[in-house]
Amino acid sequence: MAIDKILVLVELTESGPTATSLELLTAARGLATTVEAASWGPGVAAAAGTIGEYGATTLYDIGDLGGALPGVPVAGALVSVLSTSGASALLIPTSYDGRDIAGRLSAKLNVPVLTNVTGLNNDDGLSTEHPIFGGTQIVHAKFTGTGVGIYVIRAKSFTAEPAGGAAAAVVAAAAPAAGNTGTATIVARHVEERSGPKLDEAAVVVSGGRGLGSANNYAWINDLAKLLNGAAGASRAIVDAGWVPYSHQVGQTGKTVKPTVYLACGISGATQHLVGMKGSKNIIAINKDQEAPIFSVADLGIVGDVNKVVPALIEALKSRG
Amino acid sequence: MLAMNVVVCVKQIPDPAAPQSLEASTNTLNRTGKLIMDDSDAYGVEMALQLVDKAGGGEVTLVSMAANGEVSGLRTALAMGAAKAILVSDDALKGSDALGTAKVLAAAIKRTQFDLILAATESSDGYTGTTPVQLAELLDLPSITFAKSVTIDGSTVKVDRQTEAGYDEVTSPLPAVVTVTAGVVEPRYPSFKGIMAAKSKPVDQVTVADLGLSPSDIGAAGSGQTITKVVDAEARASGEIVVDEGDGAQRIVTFLEGLKLI
Ligand SMILES: Cc1cc2nc3c(=O)[nH]c(=O)nc-3n(C[C@H](O)[C@H](O)[C@H](O)COP(=O)(O)OP(=O)(O)OC[C@H]3O[C@@H](n4cnc5c(N)ncnc54)[C@H](O)[C@@H]3O)c2cc1C
Ligand SMILES: Nc1ncnc2c1ncn2[C@@H]1O[C@H](COP(=O)(O)O)[C@@H](O)[C@H]1O
Numbered sequence: 001m002a003i004d005k006i007l008v009l010v011e012l013t014e015s016g017p018t019a020t021s022l023e024l025l026t027a028a029r030g031l032a033t034t035v036e037a038a039s040w041g042p043g044v045a046a047a048a049g050t051i052g053e054y055g056a057t058t059l060y061d062i063g064d065l066g067g068a069l070p071g072v073p074v075a076g077a078l079v080s081v082l083s084t085s086g087a088s089a090l091l092i093p094t095s096y097d098g099r100d101i102a103g104r105l106s107a108k109l110n111v112p113v114l115t116n117v118t119g120l121n122n123d124d125g126l127s128t129e130h131p132i133f134g135g136t137q138i139v140h141a142k143f144t145g146t147g148v149g150i151y152v153i154r155a156k157s158f159t160a161e162p163a164g165g166a167a168a169a170v171v172a173a174a175a176p177a178a179g180n181t182g183t184a185t186i187v188a189r190h191v192e193e194r195s196g197p198k199l200d201e202a203a204v205v206v207s208g209g210r211g212l213g214s215a216n217n218y219a220w221i222n223d224l225a226k227l228l229n230g231a232a233g234a235s236r237a238i239v240d241a242g243w244v245p246y247s248h249q250v251g252q253t254g255k256t257v258k259p260t261v262y263l264a265c266g267i268s269g270a271t272q273h274l275v276g277m278k279g280s281k282n283i284i285a286i287n288k289d290q291e292a293p294i295f296s297v298a299d300l301g302i303v304g305d306v307n308k309v310v311p312a313l314i315e316a317l318k319s320r321g
Numbered sequence: 322m323l324a325m326n327v328v329v330c331v332k333q334i335p336d337p338a339a340p341q342s343l344e345a346s347t348n349t350l351n352r353t354g355k356l357i358m359d360d361s362d363a364y365g366v367e368m369a370l371q372l373v374d375k376a377g378g379g380e381v382t383l384v385s386m387a388a389n390g391e392v393s394g395l396r397t398a399l400a401m402g403a404a405k406a407i408l409v410s411d412d413a414l415k416g417s418d419a420l421g422t423a424k425v426l427a428a429a430i431k432r433t434q435f436d437l438i439l440a441a442t443e444s445s446d447g448y449t450g451t452t453p454v455q456l457a458e459l460l461d462l463p464s465i466t467f468a469k470s471v472t473i474d475g476s477t478v479k480v481d482r483q484t485e486a487g488y489d490e491v492t493s494p495l496p497a498v499v500t501v502t503a504g505v506v507e508p509r510y511p512s513f514k515g516i517m518a519a520k521s522k523p524v525d526q527v528t529v530a531d532l533g534l535s536p537s538d539i540g541a542a543g544s545g546q547t548i549t550k551v552v553d554a555e556a557r558a559s560g561e562i563v564v565d566e567g568d569g570a571q572r573i574v575t576f577l578e579g580l581k582l583i
Pocket of ligand 2: 330331332333359361362384385386387419422426439440441442443444445447448449450451452453
């Protein structure tokens with residue numbers, strides 16, 4: 001039996017719904033008879049076309065939040081959206097704001113959240129998949145409580161595909177007054193410049209880890225990424241060390257990437273790194289330690305010194321012009 | 322502010338460096354043995370100590386929930402300089418999910434005075450990343466997650482919050498819940514003196530009954546979810562691992578050519 005209705009929380013950027021939001025709409029379409037969406041920000045109505053194309057019939061517009069952090073007002077609005085909609089499940093993208101909204105809503109409704117979901121099945125009701133131990137095992141779980149099931153789903157768990165539906169009907173669903181919980185306010189925004197393809201969209205990702213030896217050597221990673229028309233990534237160790245901004249981080253707490261080629265330079269392959277990149281089609285690893293866990297997922301592993309192999313690779317690619 | 326009282330949530334977890342296993346009956350992580358302080362919480366403890374220092378008064382109180390009554394992880398944080406700890410332990414807590422944990426932590430935190438609650442963005446073993454926000458909602462407090470820096474200005478907390486695009490400057494009145502990312506501060510190593518002093522610092526051990534919580538809210542019963550099965554993930558086909566003999570770069574070029582990427 002198909003699930004009656006699923007509500008998808010759609011996150012927007014200036015260019016429309018995020019990739020993960022479209023992935024969730026696509027997955028919901030395959031599971032439920034009716035898919036509805038909810039979103040916030042100044043551009044909700046403008047996104048109704050795209051959101052409809054990916055399968056939602058109704059779009060609840062929570063509206064512009066001004067400077068408020070989204071967690072509290074969006075969760076507040078979702079309480080009434082869910083009761084109007086009657087959806088039995090709510091899908092939320094794993095993101096900074098997505099997790100805040102899920103946490104707030106969970107406490108408001110007194111229902112649990114199923115987090116780090118990477119797969120959804122209809123197995124006599126919605127059932128979830130969660131990778132554990134670096135993705136070597138998959139836990140299957142089910143929400144057994146009463147009320148709506150809240151699912152926070154990782155990026156790239158599904159492939160987004162439009163279905164060609166009409167624009168979703170926009171229904172206003174303003175956030176209620178938040179009281180004390182809603183007093184956190186954004187006073188300024190800072191955007192870090194990045195060039196080239198985005199980390200989670202690039203066909204080639206070149207990542208560096210502590211094995212590079214120093215922040216200066218990260219220039220090699222940038223050079224390689226440029227030569228391969230890819231994006232530059234990093235392990236958490238060098239993000240924590242301040243070599244590169246957090247936006248470069250690949251892994252459990254960073255980005256999930258699934259490029260055609262992932263090239264890991266001086267990265268050990270800790271479980272938290274592996275979960276973010278082991279879905280890549282091809283993995284190349286350079287590490288001086290033959291025993292490094294990264295080799296267990298590598299299609300091509302070079303046991304060698306990054307100080308030698310990486311500059312040589314840059315030269316070889318440059319000489320091809 | 323002349324005195325800052327900071328509560329830090331400290332999770333005690335099985336050593337991530339040791340092999341991990343699931344309990345056969347429940348398929349939940351085996352948390353029965355020795356537990357250590359989650360590395361992710363060392364940043365919150367350090368941040369709290371620095372904020373109290375800057376304020377020139379107040380103290381750091383640790384709050385932890387661990388079904389098996391483990392205190393070793395708390396002793397580590399006490400050795401770093403925290404003044405005291407509240408530990409909630411009870412067999413009934415086994416199998417608690419994030420919301421259940423938040424209910425327990427909220428009830429425990431209500432027993433103490435605080436201006437600020439710090440936690441990590443996510444734990445190393447559970448990594449739901451929702452507990453602190455659920456806690457904030459239960460305590461009717463504002464929250465700011467993913468802090469890259471935290472400063473106190475009078476009765477306001479100012480945070481640089483990590484975002485997809487860069488970071489936002491966010492402010493909130495105190496009291497509030499803030500989660501800190503790894504790397505925000507450099508956690509200190511406990512000194513010998515600190516380790517000795519930690520042995521006699523107060524750890525208030527409380528049970529579920531002490532907190533007046535209903536058994537249906539906590540433990541496996543309160544978790545509202547069940548694990549139906551655990552299966553092995555599809556393994557990646559093993560690749561070609563070669564020792565670089567000066568030909569490593571050329572092998573990578575050939576591999577990329579094979580994929581028509583160059
Ligand atoms: C809750 C939690 C979340 C986490 N989330 C993430 C995450 O999202 N992403 C992430 O990456 N990590 C994450 N981590 C951290 C993770 O556990 C590892 O600590 C981290 O990935 C290690 O980074 P690394 O491989 O660069 O460094 P190391 O583990 O120090 O590895 C360096 C590697 O470089 C090799 N090396 C050294 N010198 C050379 C040389 N000259 N040539 C070639 N190789 C060399 C070494 O053999 C070694 O294998 C998380 C941890 C926790 C607890
Ligand atoms: N049992 C616990 N005891 C104390 N703090 C906890 C506990 N569980 C979670 N926390 C706090 O909440 C953060 C996020 O945890 P999680 O929701 O499991 O990812 C942790 O890093 C801790 O700071």
